[in-house]
Amino acid sequence: MRQVIRGAVLLLLLLIVVPAPATAQQPVVRVGTEGTYPPFSFHDPQTAELTGYDIEVVKAIAAKAGWRLEFVETQWDAIFPALDASRIDLVANQVSRNEERAAKYGLSTPYTHSRGVIVRRTGDTRINSIADLRGRTTAQSSTSNWAKVARDAGATVEAVEGFAQAAALLAQGRVDAIVNDNIAVLDYLATTGSKDVEIAGDAGQAGSVQVLALRKTDASLLSQANQAIDALRADGTLRTISQKYFKADVSVEDGGTADLSQGRGRRSTWDVLRSTAWPMFVGLVKVTIPLTALSFTIGLILALLVALARISPYRVLSGLARAFISIIRGTPLLLQLFIVFYGLPQIGLKFPPFTAAVVAFSLNVAGYAAEVVRSAILSVPRGQFEAAATIGFGYAQSLRRIVLPQAARTAVPPLSNTLLSLLKDTSLGSVVLLTELFRESQLAAAESNEFLALYSFAGLYYWLICVALSAGQKRLETRLNRYVIA
Amino acid sequence: MTDTRIEVTGLHKSFGTLDVLRGIDFTVPRGTSTVLLGPSGSGKTTVLRSLNVLDTPDRGVIRIDEVSVDFATLPPGKAGRAASQRLRAQSGMVFQSHNLFPHRTVLQNLIEGPVVAQKRPVDEVVAEARVLLDQVGLADRADSYPHQLSGGQQQRVGIARALALKPRVVLFDEPTSALDPELVGEVLAVIKDLAAQGWTTVIVTHEIRFAEHVADQVLFLDGGVIVERGSAAQVIGDPQEERTRRFLRRVLDHG
Numbered sequence: 034m035r036q037v038i039r040g041a042v043l044l045l046l047l048l049i050v051v052p053a054p055a056t057a058q059q060p061v062v063r064v065g066t067e068g069t070y071p072p073f074s075f076h077d078p079q080t081a082e083l084t085g086y087d088i089e090v091v092k093a094i095a096a097k098a099g100w101r102l103e104f105v106e107t108q109w110d111a112i113f114p115a116l117d118a119s120r121i122d123l124v125a126n127q128v129s130r131n132e133e134r135a136a137k138y139g140l141s142t143p144y145t146h147s148r149g150v151i152v153r154r155t156g157d158t159r160i161n162s163i164a165d166l167r168g169r170t171t172a173q174s175s176t177s178n179w180a181k182v183a184r185d186a187g188a189t190v191e192a193v194e195g196f197a198q199a200a201a202l203l204a205q206g207r208v209d210a211i212v213n214d215n216i217a218v219l220d221y222l223a224t225t226g227s228k229d230v231e232i233a234g235d236a237g238q239a240g241s242v243q244v245l246a247l248r249k250t251d252a253s254l255l256s257q258a259n260q261a262i263d264a265l266r267a268d269g270t271l272r273t274i275s276q277k278y279f280k281a282d283v284s285v286e287d288g289g290t291a292d293l294s295q296g297r298g299r300r301s302t303w304d305v306l307r308s309t310a311w312p313m314f315v316g317l318v319k320v321t322i323p324l325t326a327l328s329f330t331i332g333l334i335l336a337l338l339v340a341l342a343r344i345s346p347y348r349v350l351s352g353l354a355r356a357f358i359s360i361i362r363g364t365p366l367l368l369q370l371f372i373v374f375y376g377l378p379q380i381g382l383k384f385p386p387f388t389a390a391v392v393a394f395s396l397n398v399a400g401y402a403a404e405v406v407r408s409a410i411l412s413v414p415r416g417q418f419e420a421a422a423t424i425g426f427g428y429a430q431s432l433r434r435i436v437l438p439q440a441a442r443t444a445v446p447p448l449s450n451t452l453l454s455l456l457k458d459t460s461l462g463s464v465v466l467l468t469e470l471f472r473e474s475q476l477a478a479a480e481s482n483e484f485l486a487l488y489s490f491a492g493l494y495y496w497l498i499c500v501a502l503s504a505g506q507k508r509l510e511t512r513l514n515r516y517v518i519a
Numbered sequence: 520m521t522d523t524r525i526e527v528t529g530l531h532k533s534f535g536t537l538d539v540l541r542g543i544d545f546t547v548p549r550g551t552s553t554v555l556l557g558p559s560g561s562g563k564t565t566v567l568r569s570l571n572v573l574d575t576p577d578r579g580v581i582r583i584d585e586v587s588v589d590f591a592t593l594p595p596g597k598a599g600r601a602a603s604q605r606l607r608a609q610s611g612m613v614f615q616s617h618n619l620f621p622h623r624t625v626l627q628n629l630i631e632g633p634v635v636a637q638k639r640p641v642d643e644v645v646a647e648a649r650v651l652l653d654q655v656g657l658a659d660r661a662d663s664y665p666h667q668l669s670g671g672q673q674q675r676v677g678i679a680r681a682l683a684l685k686p687r688v689v690l691f692d693e694p695t696s697a698l699d700p701e702l703v704g705e706v707l708a709v710i711k712d713l714a715a716q717g718w719t720t721v722i723v724t725h726e727i728r729f730a731e732h733v734a735d736q737v738l739f740l741d742g743g744v745i746v747e748r749g750s751a752a753q754v755i756g757d758p759q760e761e762r763t764r765r766f767l768r769r770v771l772d773h774g
Contacts, residue, residue, distance in 0.1 A: 419614070423573070423607065
C-alpha cells in the first residue's frame, strides 16, 4: 500500500514540475489566437499550418522586436481569461478596441481598420439596420466586441465559438442575425459560396479598429509591439500582408474596400476529410489516449485511497472522503476543469494545459470510481477478511492479495463505464488549450464549414476506441470469472 | 505448566448491552481435544473467536503456549494490534463456511499464509502442503478452484489450510453445520485423525455423538458462563446440571 501511495505522489509531483519550455536568449512571447477565424487566424487546409492576416502580422512584429513566438490556440471566450492567468502574453485575434478593454489591458496601436456589418438570412427583410436588432436574437462569441454591439442594440446574444458556428445557426434559422467584422463575413461568403446568408447593412457606428491586447503590467512588451507596428506600417509590410489577404490595405483608415471574392478556394467534403483524418488521428494518439490512460490510472489509485478512507472507522477521514465524493459528483466536469485551469493560477497553482487536464480528469474519475470501489470492497464477504486475518495477514496484505482481486470482479463493469465516459469527456480538453481529437475537428470545421462530415468523422474515431475498450472489458471479465463459473 | 497449551482466565465480552461472556476460565492440556457445547447464544463461538482474536475480549487473559495477552491492559493502536497478531499466530482456524479464497487454487489457498505472511521458502511450503492434502484425501485436487469441489472437500481444504500454518492449536467453529448430512462424516473423520495424531484442538459443534467420541474435555456453556465441565462420559453421559440435560435432550431428539 505504501509503495502505491508513494508512486502516486511521485507521479503527481513529476507532472507538476514538468518544466516549461527552456527560455533562450530571445524572450518567448505566447500568442493567444482562435485558429478558427478565417481569414485572420486559421489553418491552411493544404499544410495544416496556422496562418492568416493576424498571424502574419504578429510574426512580422516578432521579427522586428526580436521575439520568439509560441502560438496558443483557444476559442475566443477563453482568450482573455488565458491572458489574465498568464497562459498567454498577447492576443492577436482582431481584438476591437473599446473602453472596457482599454481600461483593463494594454492595447497596441491599431493594425486593422474595419467596420461591423449585420448578417441576415437571405431575403429576411425584417432586418435591415442596427435598429432592427431590438428584440431579436444574434449569434456571437459572448465576450466579443460584436456581442456588445448587438446587446447595446437590444438583441439577445446566443454564445457561439467562432463565426462559422454563428453562420450555421443563422442559416438554420436558430438565430435572426449576426454582427461581425465585414472582412470575416466576406471571407465566409466567398469561401463557402453560401447563398443562405447575406449582408444586410452596416452595424451602426462608422468603423472600429483592431489591436493587440497585452497585460497592463507588460508595458515594455507593449512599447516594443507599438514600435514594431509603426515600423511595419512605414516600410509597407503591413500593406503587403493586407493586400495578400484582402486586396486592400486594412491597416490604415480608408485603404480601399476589401475584396475577398476569390475566396480561399473551396474543397470537396472528401478532400476536407482526407486532409483532416491525419491531424485528428494525431490528436487522438498524442492527446486523447494518453490523457485518458493517465487520468484513469491516477484516478483509480486515488479512488482506492478515497474508498478506503470512506470505509475507515476514523470519522475525520471518512468525512473528508464523503465530502470529496459529494463535491466531485455534485459539480459539472467542465467547471472542475475550469477551476483547475483558470482558477488555481490565481492562487499560484499553475499547471501546463495537459497537466491541468490530467489533474481535473483524475480527480473526477476518483470521485466517481471511489463509490464503485467502496461497494466492490464491501461486496466481498466478511469471512474473507477473517480468513485472511487467521492466516496472518495484516490490513494491507488482506486488501491486496485477498479482497481487491475479488472486488475487481464486481468493479470491472461499472469502472469500464467510467473509462468510456472519460475517453469521451476528454473532448472538453478542447476548452483548456488542448489540441485533442475533437479540437482538430473543430479547427477543420471552422475553416471548411463541413460540420456534419467532420464531427461525424471525429465520432467514428471515438466510437472505434470505445469498441476496442469494450472488447478488452469482456476479456477481463472472462478472466476474473474463471474461478466462479465452472 | 508446560503441558497446558491454552489457559483462559476471567474472559469477559459484551456486544453493546449484551453480555456474551461473563467470566470464562478453562485450560486445555497439550495434545487433547476440547469440545464446547451449548445452545445458540451461549457464547461458545465467541470463546473460540476470542482465542483467535477475531473478537477482542473486554478483559481476561488468554495464554497459548508462551504467548499471553491480558486484554484489560491491551494498549490501543499498533502495539495492541501486534500483541493480538502474535496470539492469533498461535492458532489455525476452521470456519463454519470454510471461507476459502475463491480466486486461488487449493494449493495456493494452503501456501498463501506460510509463504506471504510467515515468509517461509516456497519449495518447502509446497512440499508440506502436498503432504497435508494427501492427509485430507485431496492430493489430486491441488490445482482445482474451490468452486469445483464438494462442500465436504472444501471443508477438508479449510482444515489443511489451517494446518499449513503449523499452529500450536487448531480451532473448529461448527465445521460441519453448513454441510449436507451425507458429507459430514468425511470431515469428522479428518478431525478425528488430527486428534489421534496429537494435535491440540478446540471444537465448537452440535454433533453430540462425535463429541462423545473425540473429546477429552467437554465444556457446556450457557448464558456466557461454563455451566458444567468434565470428560465426555461425565458431561454427556451423566450430566449433573438441569440446563445441560435439557440441552442434550433437545439436541439428541433432533439428531
